[in-house]
Amino acid sequence: MRGLGELEAKVMDVLWSADEPLRVRExxxxxxxxxxxxxxxxxxxxxxxxxxxxxxxxxxGRAYEYTAASSREEAGARLLREVLYSSGEAKQVLLHFAETATPEESAILRRALRKGKPS
Known part of the structure; x- marks a missing residue:
């Protein structure tokens, strides 16, 4: 699994917050x-x-400018899929999550299933 380390997460926070491409110094x-x-x-x-x-x-010029390759939400969903499928039992992991979800998480899932997308 290729998640984010602590410093990587902080760097991604900078990229996600930026309105324009950034050089390393920025x-x-x-x-x-x-x-x-x-x-x-x-x-x-x-x-x-x-x-x-x-x-x-x-x-x-001689330097690279960096941007986030995807939104924070898209990256989170990608990580979730990696966790699900790295277990070898994606269905079981997903079912266990649904069974142990908090009331707030359950409400979010229900709204998303009704609308076909998260609200």
């Missing part, structure tokens, strides 16, 4: 972390996110 400047990060660390994380399919990049 991502670094927008990150809020407990400790200072090196430019090369952020560059490596962005490269890894690109490799995992979470970020897209386009070369402009």
């Amino acid at each position: 991502v670094l400047e927008r990150l809020t972390t407990d400790r200072p990060l090196a430019y090369t660390t952020v560059m490596t994380v962005l490269d890894n996110l690109h490799g995992k399919g979470y970020a897209q990049r386009n070369k402009t």
Whole structure:
């Protein structure tokens, strides 16, 4: 399974919040972390996110500009599918989730099934 690590999730939060493509330096400047990060660390994380399919990049001049490859919701759904199918028992996992869902989760699922999409 190719989920997100802690720093990857923070970098993706920056990309999801951005209105335009960002260079590594811009991502670094927008990150809020407990400790200072090196430019090369952020560059490596962005490269890894690109490799995992979470970020897209386009070369402009000598540098890459990065954007999120999908919305936060689409990425979450992709991760959920990876978890379901990595179990080898997707049907059983999904049924167990439905049986143990909170009232709020159940209501969301019912609305989505009635409308054919989440509200």
